[in-house]
Amino acid sequence: MPSLQRRLEGNKTRQQTVKYRITLAYDGTDYSGxxxxxxxxxxxxxxxxxxxxxxxxxxxxHAAGRTDAGVHAEGQVISFQLNGDWDPxxxxxxxxxxxxxxxxxxxxxxxPEDFHARFNAKGKTYRYQVWNGEVMNPFxxxxxxxxxxxxxxxxxxxxxxxxxxxxxxxxxxxSDCEVRTRIRTITRISIEQQNSLISLVFSGxxxxxxQVRTMVGVLMNANRGRLKINSIEELIESRDxxxxxxxxxxxxxxxxxxxx
Amino acid sequence: MPSLQRRLEGNKTRQQTVKYRITLAYDGTDYSGxxxxxxxxxxxxxxxxxxxxxxxxxxxxHAAGRTDAGVHAEGQVISFQLNGDWDPxxxxxxxxxxxxxxxxxxxxxxxPEDFHARFNAKGKTYRYQVWNGEVMNPFxxxxxxxxxxxxxxxxxxxxxxxxxxxxxxxxxxxSDCEVRTRIRTITRISIEQQNSLISLVFSGxxxxxxQVRTMVGVLMNANRGRLKINSIEELIESRDxxxxxxxxxxxxxxxxxxxx
Numbered sequence: 001m002p003s004l005q006r007r008l009e010g011n012k013t014r015q016q017t018v019k020y021r022i023t024l025a026y027d028g029t030d031y032s033g034x035x036x037x038x039x040x041x042x043x044x045x046x047x048x049x050x051x052x053x054x055x056x057x058x059x060x061x062h063a064a065g066r067t068d069a070g071v072h073a074e075g076q077v078i079s080f081q082l083n084g085d086w087d088p089x090x091x092x093x094x095x096x097x098x099x100x101x102x103x104x105x106x107x108x109x110x111x112p113e114d115f116h117a118r119f120n121a122k123g124k125t126y127r128y129q130v131w132n133g134e135v136m137n138p139f140x141x142x143x144x145x146x147x148x149x150x151x152x153x154x155x156x157x158x159x160x161x162x163x164x165x166x167x168x169x170x171x172x173x174x175s176d177c178e179v180r181t182r183i184r185t186i187t188r189i190s191i192e193q194q195n196s197l198i199s200l201v202f203s204g205x206x207x208x209x210x211q212v213r214t215m216v217g218v219l220m221n222a223n224r225g226r227l228k229i230n231s232i233e234e235l236i237e238s239r240d241x242x243x244x245x246x247x248x249x250x251x252x253x254x255x256x257x258x259x260x
Numbered sequence: 261m262p263s264l265q266r267r268l269e270g271n272k273t274r275q276q277t278v279k280y281r282i283t284l285a286y287d288g289t290d291y292s293g294x295x296x297x298x299x300x301x302x303x304x305x306x307x308x309x310x311x312x313x314x315x316x317x318x319x320x321x322h323a324a325g326r327t328d329a330g331v332h333a334e335g336q337v338i339s340f341q342l343n344g345d346w347d348p349x350x351x352x353x354x355x356x357x358x359x360x361x362x363x364x365x366x367x368x369x370x371x372p373e374d375f376h377a378r379f380n381a382k383g384k385t386y387r388y389q390v391w392n393g394e395v396m397n398p399f400x401x402x403x404x405x406x407x408x409x410x411x412x413x414x415x416x417x418x419x420x421x422x423x424x425x426x427x428x429x430x431x432x433x434x435s436d437c438e439v440r441t442r443i444r445t446i447t448r449i450s451i452e453q454q455n456s457l458i459s460l461v462f463s464g465x466x467x468x469x470x471q472v473r474t475m476v477g478v479l480m481n482a483n484r485g486r487l488k489i490n491s492i493e494e495l496i497e498s499r500d501x502x503x504x505x506x507x508x509x510x511x512x513x514x515x516x517x518x519x520x
Contacts, residue, residue: 027398072399092395102398135352138287138362139332143399 018085021111022095024076026103029142029251033069034076043067043103047078050098054091055083064117064258065124068209070250072143075106075125075257079117123187123259125203126212129252130220133196144197145216145252149224153193159222160189160200162232163215170239172215173208182208182239201256213247221245278345281371282355284336286363289402289511293329294336303327303363307338310358314351315343324377324518325384328469330510332403335366335385335517339377383447383519385463386472389512390480393456404457405476405512409484413453419482420449420460422492423475430499432475433468442468442499461516473507481505 024047032040036048044061051059064077086094088108095105129144131137136146166185173182186204193199200219202212218235221227228243229235235243284307292300296308304321311319324337346354348368355365389404391397396406426445433442446464453459460479462472478495481487488503489495495503 025398027401074399096395101396101401104395104398106395135356135364135366136361138285138364139334139403141287141361 017081019081019111019113021079022108023106025074028070028072034067050095053098062117064121065255072254077117077258121258125257127254127256128200128216130198145249156223157191167236171244172211210247214244216248217245279341279371279373281339282368283366285334288330288332294327310355313358322377324381325515331513333515337377337518381518385517387514387516388460388476390458405509416483417451427496431504432471470507474504476508477505
């Protein structure tokens, strides 16, 4: 039975626990995705090692979005609890000091005790970059998909509207994707072109696994008149993954922002 | 003594020789600079292997600028002679097919017989990128210098004017730099800021080895009031390399354009 002293220390420790949220940017090229996997280099694995060094016991991290292998982030959000009360800017420097150069904590803030980066997320924004030139830009090898077929940008914007709103996106995710519902709402799609670089930005309440990359693949096929079904509307309705074709490659995708 | 037949073939071959100029983009991160060096991976070495495959004899390449290790190019120009008469767009594809992804031929054109990428160059434009944020941008590790001290952009633009015009730039190059003259003319300096990214663009009739990187280092020191001499004007006049301080690191520099 613990002594009074021990129990008081226990209480003291519990009271000092502080919840933090950090914004994380990373180049996902050299990582096997966000989520921890034994024996593989993952963002979570490397970040956990960095944060664990600040504490005497392992820290549990919660990420807003579990990005896949090769996918990047400019505004990933992570929440975790620390025993020590850290000044946020000191915390940024302390974690960054333990991280490799291709992962950076951009900012940190104290958060309410019940804050959870994933469960509390109200919206997310992803950007997908396509390099639509005959010759690939050697500076975008890690950050864009080299797509050679001519793209009609106005038609693309028009075609993308079919994805807006609330739909069952079963056709746009992996068949083994275990989620309660595959209904998601896309609130905004913006498509911009700067010379050969086309950026497709998707905002919504959340995205299924591979959803953004599959939507980009579908849009490119639709633009070339190569959909396996009459229209994107019919594809959504079919809920048939096989009709959606191959998802666009990982390197073009970046998690830009998470809203709470 | 060669037969008439041999001499005719010789003439025929000589007449078919065609001069080409190509525009080259490369990420210099993984290369020991442009110029060929035995046992090292250089842009020239890799490009020469790619071009040699098109011919039965080795091809001599002339580059507009010999970029240093880690320096990039968006518009390097190379000239060379081929025995075959290649359609320029076929030539682009043929060379790119033999090159790694981080070096790309952007375009090719037939050039006058006496065209020489270096000797005929009338002007060059270099860009230097500085990331002036507390936390480095992980996407610019290979393409910008992380400089943490506060930069006063208006003062920087003003200070940069001292470099404009025709000067002996001996203080801004390596002491063993063997050139006929160290007098160069800088025609334009433009400094732009987009959030934490500062781009310094220098145009001139030519630049000495390390000149752009040394100018950037000098401008940053001047901006902090840390020059080893009263002013940039006095530094130029001193022609003393030791007073200029350390050149800015290679990864921020890109050869953007060559004018003829």
